[in-house]
Amino acid sequence: MGKNLVGNYIRKLRFDHNEMTQQQLADKVGVTRQTIVALEKGNYSPSLELAFRISHAFKLPLEEVFFYGENSEER
Amino acid sequence: MTYQEKKSIVSLISSILIFAAYCLYRYPQYPEGVMDSKEIFHYWGSFVLVLTLVSIAAHIVISIIFNIFFRMTTGEKEPSFADELDKLIDLKAFRNSFFVFILGFLLAMGSLNFNQPLKVMFIILIVSGFLSDVTGSLTRLYHYKKGV
Numbered sequence: 001m002g003k004n005l006v007g008n009y010i011r012k013l014r015f016d017h018n019e020m021t022q023q024q025l026a027d028k029v030g031v032t033r034q035t036i037v038a039l040e041k042g043n044y045s046p047s048l049e050l051a052f053r054i055s056h057a058f059k060l061p062l063e064e065v066f067f068y069g070e071n072s073e074e075r
Numbered sequence: 076m077t078y079q080e081k082k083s084i085v086s087l088i089s090s091i092l093i094f095a096a097y098c099l100y101r102y103p104q105y106p107e108g109v110m111d112s113k114e115i116f117h118y119w120g121s122f123v124l125v126l127t128l129v130s131i132a133a134h135i136v137i138s139i140i141f142n143i144f145f146r147m148t149t150g151e152k153e154p155s156f157a158d159e160l161d162k163l164i165d166l167k168a169f170r171n172s173f174f175v176f177i178l179g180f181l182l183a184m185g186s187l188n189f190n191q192p193l194k195v196m197f198i199i200l201i202v203s204g205f206l207s208d209v210t211g212s213l214t215r216l217y218h219y220k221k222g223v
Binding site for chain 1: 077078079154156158159160161219221222223
């Protein structure tokens with residue numbers, strides 16, 4: 001696949017938020033658990049709407065959940 | 076392995092098995108010795124029609140059995156809706172399978188243009204239908220595994 005340039009801190013944030021499970025986050029933002037797995041693995045860049053829903057779930061601004069850059073896979 | 080990956084593998088295997096079993100069942104019934112008669116058209120017409128109906132019914136039954144088996148073995152419920160990732164992967168799978176079918180359709184028409192017997196045209200059409208189904212399942216499996 002093409003290199004995914006949108007990275008995220010979802011895994012870290014879940015654990016910072018009371019060890020929220022993938023399923024709990026998925027239910028909060030209205031996607032399946034498999035989509036959260038794909039996001040955490042860096043296999044999928046979310047739509048803007050989903051990105052906002054996830055950052056709202058963590059009560060954080062978008063840029064503190066997602067980042068954009070060539071080195072996104074190194075994070 | 077996620078639910079969708081397992082479902083794609085089951086779908087792929089069942090497509091291959093249904094097609095192979097049906098072809099093995101119908102092959103001996105081919106009316107040999109007659110050329111381009113009504114009997115031939117009747118044979119191919121019923122071949123395609125019955126194959127379509129049988130594979131739809133078999134896929135529904137296999138999908139129900141798979142969901143029951145999945146719930147029993149993992150204790151997890153299958154996703155009750157398709158989210159944006161599922162829809163994106165579905166679109167890619169449809170695009171690839173449609174491309175394969177159109178290619179087969181053009182080849183089938185080309186075979187008529189080059190004065191091949193009707194049998195060749197029908198075989199190409201049926202095989203391209205099968206390959207397009209397989210391509211769709213493989214595309215789903217690939218994208219669920221490797222990402223989009």
